[in-house]
Amino acid sequence: MFKKILFLLTILVFFSCNSSKKYVRTTKKTPPKTNKSVATKKPVTTKKPVATTNSNSNGRQEVIESTSKTVVYSDVVFNYVNDFKDIAKGNMKTYGIPASIILAQGILESGAGRGELAKNSNNHFGIKCHTGWTGETVHHDDDAAQECFRKYKDPAESYKDHALFLTGRSRYASLFQLEKDDYEAWAKGLRKAGYATDPKYPEKLIGYIERYNLHQYDAEVLGNNFVPSEKSNKPIQIADHQVGNLYEVQKGDTFYSISKKFNLTVDELKKKNNLSDNTLSIGQKLIIK
Template identity: 55%
Template structure:
């Protein structure tokens, strides 16, 4: 009997020790998993909270204005012009428009300033809503590589071959041909580029590259005036107003249809004249076509702030642009003051 009692006591002691070891192992394992999860969460939070800046020539920058953007990228655009023959003015204007002056998501998070999609790209990528949901865009380590890829994109695709038959100082022709070749679907894309180039005098960077061979665009294409389409205008009414044919207007403006939009610029030969009736029963008078400057609306701008910028009234701005209210859209082109 004593032997049986001793055996039972020893058995219970062994079982008890084993149970404690198993519990200890479970507790240790559980503790390790909790620590690993905490580390992962900490890393993820640090990544989210870190302020992202785009990289220009190896330096992280935060761009706050179009003037800052131009100052940062003008030299890069000029170098691309020397190497690939694309006007610096066009490259800069596209960069400003496509990246919202470096403040757009693709520019900040992917150093992609031209909205170039993945296509055959094998490098890093980012997904962003554009024409469709979550489309694939190229991601660069430095914004300068975005500019180089833009140059390669245009020079290596046959559909853009007509661009390189144009003179490098003919930025208006380049803007129109980009749209014609299918670079953008926006019908006003050429006017937006031209408006940016004129407003910020980006063509001066073309002049610096070309030097003595630069020929001013106005001298190269001849003498023209611009007419801005107003509410109620048609191609037919404009042709009658300036005593030209519809086909002449279409040829002058590289148009394939007669569809017009309010505020659209129409080139008119300066030999044409506008017939305007000054009063009921009075004899028509002749008045010259006025050329206006362009202003591309930026974030935060209002009709009032733009009117102050050009020393005109809000009502004058509305009248010149056929606006019935004061609502504006970013990227919208407004005509402001006559250039003379």
């Protein structure tokens, strides 16, 4: 009897062991979970780099030579006009100088803001020190080596001083007898009164006025109808997506294209915005002034 019981227990233990081994095998055959689902659900980056392009500045090339020789493209001139047209119109209302003449002189004398005298001293009209000037000065090669020029805190101060310079000197008095929309007479009168020694000075001013339709601002101030010049390059273009000193990055923008749009170098643009890499994001706000 005892042997039978022992035999039955042995059989039970044997089948029990086999049963547990099968259970372990089935769990091993179950494939382990992988991380594939995690890999397909990577977080979406909110700031995507804008694709870089090799686009150059648009428009014809201008070689501007007055207080310094500067080579710019027409889009630089358009942006310069956009920056200072309101000041020019304000000075026309206050002092009686045609806005077209103010802007044309600014373009020529400052190299559309890119000449050395404009960059180093905010002098946009090539005004020399002259007797009685008590402000800051800078020396620059012009008709002679290292001539004394006025230095300003900002371009707006230069624009105001230009107006005071013309209205405060008797040799320019005859200009104010001319019609305010006669930019050709004003350009010739400035040369005749001795503002510049360049014999082609009137021709250059008139050329800028007609190519960039600067006389449209005279018409705005005087309330006259404006007729675009047949010699114009294209209508005045205002930089889109610019609000004050900020520009909102658009699709397709690059550091190069933005810097050219606002008359900056890429390094200057990055420095203004404390940026070190080449990543831009659509909608990003950049300081451009």
